[in-house]
Amino acid sequence: MALPLVDKIERDLSNGTSWLVVLAAIARSSEPIHGYEIARQLSDESPEGLNFKQGTLYPMLRTMEAEGLINSTLVPSNEGPARKCFRLTADGRRTLSAWIGFWKDTDRWVNRVISGTGLTGGSNVR
Amino acid sequence: MFADIHSHNSGGMGKPHDDAVTNYLDELERALRGADSALIHDALIDAETHLRAAIAAGTSAAAAIEEFGTPSDIALAYFREQLSAARGGVKEHVAPSSATRESTVIDARAAHANSGDVFVSDAQTNVGAPAGFLRRIPIIGIYSDPYAWGAMVFLTFGFVLALAAFVWVMVLGSLAIGLLPTLLGIPLLIVLLGSARGISLFFGKVIEALVGIRMPRRAYRVDVSGVDGFWRRLWLWIKDIHGWLTVGFLIGNFPVALFFFTVVISFFATGLALMSWGIGALMGFNSVVTITTDDPITIQVFGTPYTTDDQGTFHLSHFSSALITFFGFALLTATLWLSKGVAFVYAQVVKAIQVVRPQSLSQH
Numbered sequence: 367m368a369l370p371l372v373d374k375i376e377r378d379l380s381n382g383t384s385w386l387v388v389l390a391a392i393a394r395s396s397e398p399i400h401g402y403e404i405a406r407q408l409s410d411e412s413p414e415g416l417n418f419k420q421g422t423l424y425p426m427l428r429t430m431e432a433e434g435l436i437n438s439t440l441v442p443s444n445e446g447p448a449r450k451c452f453r454l455t456a457d458g459r460r461t462l463s464a465w466i467g468f469w470k471d472t473d474r475w476v477n478r479v480i481s482g483t484g485l486t487g488g489s490n491v492r
Numbered sequence: 493m494f495a496d497i498h499s500h501n502s503g504g505m506g507k508p509h510d511d512a513v514t515n516y517l518d519e520l521e522r523a524l525r526g527a528d529s530a531l532i533h534d535a536l537i538d539a540e541t542h543l544r545a546a547i548a549a550g551t552s553a554a555a556a557i558e559e560f561g562t563p564s565d566i567a568l569a570y571f572r573e574q575l576s577a578a579r580g581g582v583k584e585h586v587a588p589s590s591a592t593r594e595s596t597v598i599d600a601r602a603a604h605a606n607s608g609d610v611f612v613s614d615a616q617t618n619v620g621a622p623a624g625f626l627r628r629i630p631i632i633g634i635y636s637d638p639y640a641w642g643a644m645v646f647l648t649f650g651f652v653l654a655l656a657a658f659v660w661v662m663v664l665g666s667l668a669i670g671l672l673p674t675l676l677g678i679p680l681l682i683v684l685l686g687s688a689r690g691i692s693l694f695f696g697k698v699i700e701a702l703v704g705i706r707m708p709r710r711a712y713r714v715d716v717s718g719v720d721g722f723w724r725r726l727w728l729w730i731k732d733i734h735g736w737l738t739v740g741f742l743i744g745n746f747p748v749a750l751f752f753f754t755v756v757i758s759f760f761a762t763g764l765a766l767m768s769w770g771i772g773a774l775m776g777f778n779s780v781v782t783i784t785t786d787d788p789i790t791i792q793v794f795g796t797p798y799t800t801d802d803q804g805t806f807h808l809s810h811f812s813s814a815l816i817t818f819f820g821f822a823l824l825t826a827t828l829w830l831s832k833g834v835a836f837v838y839a840q841v842v843k844a845i846q847v848v849r850p851q852s853l854s855q856h
Contacts, residue, residue, distance in 0.1 A: 402545040409559055419561030424538035425573035
């Protein structure tokens, strides 16, 4: 398999899943959460080999807010100026719930199909 | 402005960090070349805020920048946001001109030239989606442009906003200057500068919603974190030129808004009245316009004289009625074009005041 195609697939897949994990990171936070904290958590939890670009988070958050999936408030910070913190809206919660269902279905389907290939995956495919 | 932040930030950010972040922001700006200035403004503030937060949390500048992403990757993410908005896929209505959309696609293509990402072809097929049939008719297609109507609404109701902002700035400004000898005026000046920035940002949001021009989503801030001393922090706020520019805009905006409010309302009302008169006369309702005076009144309609009868009504010929209708329609159409044009210039002025380009970063 040619390397550029793997990169392309990785990028396409990452674009879709990034929205899901960002929404999930906001949903699981008991308090409104700011962009840097979301980025830090997602980077910390991303498995080796998956390269989450923290900077891509901000335009994503802005689009999500415009879509009405999240809303933001300015929260005073001890470390500097007030921070823009995000929480899920009711629409966002419904969307995330539907998305999680779709993700689980997709995960089952893809795993069922690829389990028959005998390949284990990982960076060695490159 | 930002240079002040850097130079005063003793907590955690030494010179190498400053240089690394500044260089990264310069590169990011280059990668975003061709994008909307408001988008560049937002992207640079996002990046700087994030990187500074990461460095303050103990991450090295190099690691923070690596985790943040390469300038081309980040630029692409912002181009995607712009494309998403241009497609109408979001609730906000950002309607760049077709040229802007095309340049966005080209820039996105350039940014992704080496990756072979399907995004480019996807963008090309969706972003250039044709407008409605009415929209494509020259000149009168503007009637189906919601942003032209939005511009007209902005120029009329925007006057109320301009008046409120003017009163606020004048009252608070006068109070602050009057109380300066007692030092109480200084915090009032800070409130004035901060509130002016907030009002300007609100203006931007109204413009974006009604006129469809992307405005900065984030206000730049005068970051005084890490600056020792109450008076030094106050001084940083007071000497911020953008704050004063915003105050100046809110003062100067009032007479301008008043002028355009008058023009738009007058033109719109006159156009509508002429159209109603002409159409009414064409349909045989000459009494649409009735002028009751002791003496008959004579008017000239494109060279043809008409005099009121005993009931004060003009009896127009079909030709004159049609001409009046046409003239009213032309005036309405011109008002829409004028509103759209003026609102566009307005938006550029507000944007220019709000946007802080990284030149100010590298000046120091």
